[in-house]
Amino acid sequence: MALDLRFDGDPVLRAMAVPITVFDSGLAGLVKDMFAVMYAAPGRGLAAPQVGVSQRVFVIDTTWKEAAPTPQAFINPQIVAQSGDHAAGTEACLSIPGRAFSVVRPTWIDLEWQDLDGMAHQGRFDGVEAICICHEFDHLNGVLITDVGTEQ
Numbered sequence: 001m002a003l004d005l006r007f008d009g010d011p012v013l014r015a016m017a018v019p020i021t022v023f024d025s026g027l028a029g030l031v032k033d034m035f036a037v038m039y040a041a042p043g044r045g046l047a048a049p050q051v052g053v054s055q056r057v058f059v060i061d062t063t064w065k066e067a068a069p070t071p072q073a074f075i076n077p078q079i080v081a082q083s084g085d086h087a088a089g090t091e092a093c094l095s096i097p098g099r100a101f102s103v104v105r106p107t108w109i110d111l112e113w114q115d116l117d118g119m120a121h122q123g124r125f126d127g128v129e130a131i132c133i134c135h136e137f138d139h140l141n142g143v144l145i146t147d148v149g150t151e152q
């Protein structure tokens with residue numbers, strides 16, 4: 001499956017992505033291909049709508065540019081709690097090339113998600129991981145950093 005990046009203005013980026021109900025080799029293939037697109041871009045995160053697939057899955061790897069890779073895939077993610085504290089950080093988006101935005105995000109989040117086998121997981125994320133997860137989570141709801149950030 002060849003996946004192409006979609007850019008701001010493409011309606012798929014504004015759609016509400018649908019939950020994933022089938023955990024099969026097709027899903028595993030989609031995630032594998034999403035990692036390939038993300039690393040090639042090169043980026044630290046990619047949500048399925050960014051490759052034209054309106055389903056609730058995203059991938060991140062916040063370390064590979066500076067250190068060893070830590071690929072993580074999140075299927076049907078839900079942010080179930082977040083910090084009261086917020087902080088502003090600079091974010092870019094593979095679908096909005098060449099622009100940077102200051103975005104205020106919670107400093108930590110509690111996330112529930114499923115893996116490629118449909119197994120449920122939960123965890124707390126902070127720092128760059130929390131920022132990246134919030135950014136990709138927004139993509140699943142049709143939200144872009146042009147909506148929630150201030151261009152720098």
Ligand SMILES: [Zn+2]
Pocket residue numbers: 092093094095135139
């Ligand atoms: Zn993005």
